[in-house]
Amino acid sequence: MNLQQLIKERRSISAYQDKKVSRNLIEELLETAIWVPNHKLTEPWRFVFIEGEAKEKLAEINRQVAVSKTNSNSDEELKIVSDNAYHKIMNVPFIFFVINSLHPQEKLREEDYASSSCLIQNFSLLAWEKGLSVFWKTGKLAFCEETAELIGLEKDERVVGQIQVGYPAKSQSPVPRKSAKERITVIE
Template sequence: MSQLIKDRRSIRKFKSDKVSNEILDELLEIASYAPNHKLTQPWRFIIYKDEGSKVLANIMAETVAKGPKKKSPEEVKARFESIPVHILVVINEDSNYFVREEDYAATCALIQNFQLAAWERGLGVLWKADAFLTSTEFRNGVEVKPGEKIAALLQVGYPDIIPKAVQRVNISERIKLIDKNIE
């Protein structure tokens, strides 16, 4: 498991190979075993694949067309259509701040579980949490309800290019150890 965690990469270029519904169901089932305070299980998933990727690509193109333009709607549409699977991870936004934070943390653990289980099966994932997820245009297009938050957009497929590992900060630089009583 340690090596799996170290080897996993964010994938930005996917092969066109299809991903089966059975594999996606299995991965989401495994991911759902994330630690979750009081088992609120606040998540739901909207999956766009095959012809459905074109639906999401159109929504993205419309969103980009009405926002600040870094890329053209056509570029965005082509990019989104080329990705085999998109999974929107949607969570309830509890009115209680602490429950909301715990739910988001649990959802992030679920996403990491998903990424690791996918990597183990030869699938790559890109976890996107960009500003477009909060835009009214995008939220309306994907039918996210008031009181819900899009925690992430996961792009999933078989990796075409696997990036090299990036050196991490030496973790000892980020640790403050207190191992005795200070009086």
């Protein structure tokens, strides 16, 4: 598959096959994904892989977050919301967090965030090429205190995303995009 096709066909599919994703494969993909533009070569990222007991703890945190957001008072509905939130994490074959350090200079802090985002895009494309779907999550779970404690987030760091990886259980057609030509302004 050529790069242009890969970029256009990559999808974020969160329904996964019950098939293990190896840590070695994730590490291999990250070794290539880190080759992004990075002003001053700060290389601000680090990765936290969530496995075993930590995954169960993250699933419990997701359960708490989901229950706290629901408006239902019905015990039956709360149990459904609770169980769904728990299994939403437990059913993901591989989860990791991309964390980047917060540079003291605001300009570099924003450039570091952009570089970390590019890294995630590189990773997503590399994973898609290997038959994997990547779902980049930035919701409440990724940013709550309990998750920060679980992943060892320092005061001078931020989560760029919770990255869910698995072999997709379904296919999804690309959604058409507006042409870039429609959004170009030429100033002479």
